[in-house]
Amino acid sequence: MDWDKLRIFHAVADAGSLTHAGEALHLSQSAVSRQIRALEESLNVTLFHRHARGLILTEQGELLFDATKSMRKRLDAATARIRDSSDAIYGELRVTTTTGFGTMWLAPRLGRLYERYPNLKIDLILEERVLDLPMREADVAIRMKEPSQADLIRRRLMDVVMKFYASTDYIEFHGVPKTRDELAQHRIITQSPSSRQVSAGLTWLQPFLLAEFESRLTVNNYFGILQTVLNGLGIGSLPHYVAADFPQLVNVLPREMSKSIPVYLAYPEELRQSKRVAAFRDFIIEEINTFKRRHPDIMDIQPEPAAGFL
Numbered sequence: 001m002d003w004d005k006l007r008i009f010h011a012v013a014d015a016g017s018l019t020h021a022g023e024a025l026h027l028s029q030s031a032v033s034r035q036i037r038a039l040e041e042s043l044n045v046t047l048f049h050r051h052a053r054g055l056i057l058t059e060q061g062e063l064l065f066d067a068t069k070s071m072r073k074r075l076d077a078a079t080a081r082i083r084d085s086s087d088a089i090y091g092e093l094r095v096t097t098t099t100g101f102g103t104m105w106l107a108p109r110l111g112r113l114y115e116r117y118p119n120l121k122i123d124l125i126l127e128e129r130v131l132d133l134p135m136r137e138a139d140v141a142i143r144m145k146e147p148s149q150a151d152l153i154r155r156r157l158m159d160v161v162m163k164f165y166a167s168t169d170y171i172e173f174h175g176v177p178k179t180r181d182e183l184a185q186h187r188i189i190t191q192s193p194s195s196r197q198v199s200a201g202l203t204w205l206q207p208f209l210l211a212e213f214e215s216r217l218t219v220n221n222y223f224g225i226l227q228t229v230l231n232g233l234g235i236g237s238l239p240h241y242v243a244a245d246f247p248q249l250v251n252v253l254p255r256e257m258s259k260s261i262p263v264y265l266a267y268p269e270e271l272r273q274s275k276r277v278a279a280f281r282d283f284i285i286e287e288i289n290t291f292k293r294r295h296p297d298i299m300d301i302q303p304e305p306a307a308g309f310l
Helices: 003-015 018-025 029-043 059-083 099-116 168-174 199-210 222-230 275-294
Strands: 048-051 054-057 091-097 120-126 140-143 152-160 162-167 187-191 215-219 235-239 249-252 261-268
Touching: 003 018, 003 029, 003 054, 003 059, 018 029, 054 059, 091 099, 091 275, 099 120, 099 140, 099 222, 099 235, 099 275, 140 275, 152 275, 162 168, 162 199, 162 222, 168 249, 187 199, 187 222, 199 235, 215 222, 222 235, 261 275
Parallel strands: 091 120, 091 140, 187 215, 187 235
Antiparallel strands: 048 054, 140 261, 152 261, 162 235, 162 249
């Protein structure tokens, strides 16, 4: 099978348009169309349904697209390993983590990584879905649970707990609740029960979600909760590490916290020798260790069993 035709087919299937694929490949639409037609003739199948809004893959086209996606990922991995044979740290690194950790902890620190490696190109993928590292959906992941796949290198970075926080302005105006019953008199801000989140955080919040609060606000990610708390909308459940970077936050009911949530860094075994991955890994470990040394009071977490509402 002609590799060049497969490359063009992959671009068309990915873009859903001959025109857009041609722009990405620097080919005319007619040249792309001829290559697709020739590939269909060589396979004796129709790969695309054509309609006014673009192209839709046929069943045979879907099968071929799955194959070319796997080929593309393998080629990307091989290219990365070849580039990593030099001493320089450069090129693309795809990093995935949760929206909360990525926006509130990782992103503010990436400037120091770029100071060391200005030629590094980071593609930061923030979402709750666990991307498949062996299938190269990302190169490195920072996850809020230990990865289950056997072909991953992993390292436990730290533990996180969820606590309740309010802004200093909110506390000055509304006061500090001393008990759970007093907390129920405030607006509580939590992650939406239906949104993806770690089980330890949801389990801890369940009694609060079932209790009768005068007012409640739910948000589908922790960055949104942080913004509402900073703006004085109420008392929110947040990862405890945010208190270090936002001194205007006050920990409300300090004895109330979730069970520990482990934070792991992971990457595929095949990237063990990657200099870009090693540079990112070492940077993150250094940042975590510095963070722990500077904030021992915040990072010293000893969760206690939470009593239910009476």
